[in-house]
Amino acid sequence: xxxxxxxxxxxxxxxxxxxxxxxxxEGSTVGDVLGSVRGLPGADRLPPAPLVAVNxxxxxxxxxxxxxxxxxxIPPVAxx
Amino acid sequence: xxxxxxxxxxxxxxxxxxxxxxxxxEGSTVGDVLGSVRGLPGADRLPPAPLVAVNxxxxxxxxxxxxxxxxxxIPPVAxx
Amino acid sequence: xxxxxxxxxAIDVASLVSSVASDSNGATAVFVGTVRxxxxxxxVTEIEYSAYGExxxxxxxxxxxxxxxxxxxxxxxxHHRIGRLAVRDASIxxxxxxxxxxxxxxxxxxxxxxxxxxxxxxxxxxxxxxxREWVNAGAKASR
Amino acid sequence: xxxxxxxxxAIDVASLVSSVASDSNGATAVFVGTVRxxxxxxxVTEIEYSAYGExxxxxxxxxxxxxxxxxxxxxxxxHHRIGRLAVRDASIxxxxxxxxxxxxxxxxxxxxxxxxxxxxxxxxxxxxxxxREWVNAGAKASR
Numbered sequence: 001x002x003x004x005x006x007x008x009x010x011x012x013x014x015x016x017x018x019x020x021x022x023x024x025x026e027g028s029t030v031g032d033v034l035g036s037v038r039g040l041p042g043a044d045r046l047p048p049a050p051l052v053a054v055n056x057x058x059x060x061x062x063x064x065x066x067x068x069x070x071x072x073x074i075p076p077v078a079x080x
Numbered sequence: 081x082x083x084x085x086x087x088x089x090x091x092x093x094x095x096x097x098x099x100x101x102x103x104x105x106e107g108s109t110v111g112d113v114l115g116s117v118r119g120l121p122g123a124d125r126l127p128p129a130p131l132v133a134v135n136x137x138x139x140x141x142x143x144x145x146x147x148x149x150x151x152x153x154i155p156p157v158a159x160x
Numbered sequence: 161x162x163x164x165x166x167x168x169x170a171i172d173v174a175s176l177v178s179s180v181a182s183d184s185n186g187a188t189a190v191f192v193g194t195v196r197x198x199x200x201x202x203x204v205t206e207i208e209y210s211a212y213g214e215x216x217x218x219x220x221x222x223x224x225x226x227x228x229x230x231x232x233x234x235x236x237x238x239h240h241r242i243g244r245l246a247v248r249d250a251s252i253x254x255x256x257x258x259x260x261x262x263x264x265x266x267x268x269x270x271x272x273x274x275x276x277x278x279x280x281x282x283x284x285x286x287x288x289x290x291x292r293e294w295v296n297a298g299a300k301a302s303r
Numbered sequence: 304x305x306x307x308x309x310x311x312x313a314i315d316v317a318s319l320v321s322s323v324a325s326d327s328n329g330a331t332a333v334f335v336g337t338v339r340x341x342x343x344x345x346x347v348t349e350i351e352y353s354a355y356g357e358x359x360x361x362x363x364x365x366x367x368x369x370x371x372x373x374x375x376x377x378x379x380x381x382h383h384r385i386g387r388l389a390v391r392d393a394s395i396x397x398x399x400x401x402x403x404x405x406x407x408x409x410x411x412x413x414x415x416x417x418x419x420x421x422x423x424x425x426x427x428x429x430x431x432x433x434x435r436e437w438v439n440a441g442a443k444a445s446r
Binding site: 006013080 | 336352353354355357358359361362383394395415418419420421422423424425426427437438439440
């Protein structure tokens with residue numbers, strides 16, 4: 001299956017990109033996405049367990065993904 | 081000595097006036113002023129122990145007065 | 161900057177907010193009190209506010225000073241409107257500026273609560289049935 | 304009326320206040336967050352706000368719904384500004400209307416606190432020495 005992975009703010013800057021399409025085996029989880037992201041250049045600057053959202057809702061690493069999901073890796077927020 | 085006594089809102093309405101000059105013996109207190117006010121027509125509609133201010137500060141009935149003081153009888157407030 | 165104003169003019173919330181702004185204030189907390197169309201189930205047409213002006217200003221200035229000491233506030237402003245106000249008109253607005261929101265919000269609540277209890281201001285409510293009544297005056301015994 | 308807006312436009316506090324007005328709301332509580340000239344002792348020239356728009360709007364709408372259930376609020380609005388903001392510019396404003404002030408003030412605090420913790424919005428601070436830094440990003444480990 002294919003999912004969209006989005007990066008923001010300091011993470012996008014570290015990785016030098018704000019999105020990528022990722023192909024994964026059926027039944028893959030958020031944790032699997034994070035594992036793949038770990039291999040990207042600049043990923044060493046991300047924390048071990050970053051905040052993640054799937055389709056605009058915060059999600060746990062164990063959450064199973066579906067075709068076309070949007071997975072966002074969320075840096076520490078600083079709104080307001 | 082002479083003091084100015086001021087009335088507001090519902091009390092002024094009950095008494096039909098918003099101020100009066102009152103002559104009192106030296107050493108008189110706020111309580112003495114209240115006693116005299118008690119005699120005014122319409123005063124029966126005032127509570128037994130109304131809120132009082134002397135020279136713009138809340139005061140107790142026992143407070144001694146001086147020449148030219150301004151004594152205000154304050155109805156229950158309803159600001160804001 | 162601490163400021164108290166009692167006047168017949170309409171309250172300008174935006175200018176009250178900017179009056180407590182500063183380079184170091186990251187938080188501004190504001191309260192606006194407005195005339196409601198009903199009170200205790202009775203339909204209100206307007207409210208007439210009156211004040212013992214000199215004392216009300218003094219009392220509100222003291223409340224701001226107390227808030228300054230208690231919450232570390234240096235920028236706060238109160239504007240209380242008097243005269244005849246229609247439904248939705250603002251009768252009071254309080255703005256507090258502070259570097260951080262917790263102090264601004266705490267001080268705001270203190271200032272509004274204290275003003276309502278202590279400022280010698282009164283409300284004559286006019287109802288659609290033509291009656292009118294002093295608010296709180298009914299409770300003669302209670303202060 | 305519950306409303307969430309994230310935009311580059313300057314925040315208009317007065318219109319935010321009137322957007323939560325109603326005949327029955329006697330109290331409006333407002334918070335305005337503004338850019339400060341210093342942060343941790345460093346002189347700031349401007350702050351660049353960015354947001355994961357779709358999620359931030361959803362998260363803030365959820366926060367308003369939670370405030371509605373928890374404090375009996377039906378009228379609340381948030382406007383978060385994004386883009387490059389100068390010192391004193393408002394980055395966020397929240398307004399809450401309610402018949403009485405206690406609920407309005409309590410709901411306001413809840414909405415501001417929750418928004419700051421949950422809305423996916425970020426701050427790139429620019430300093431007078433030319434440096435720039437993501438706020439909170441330093442604390443890599445903490446979320």
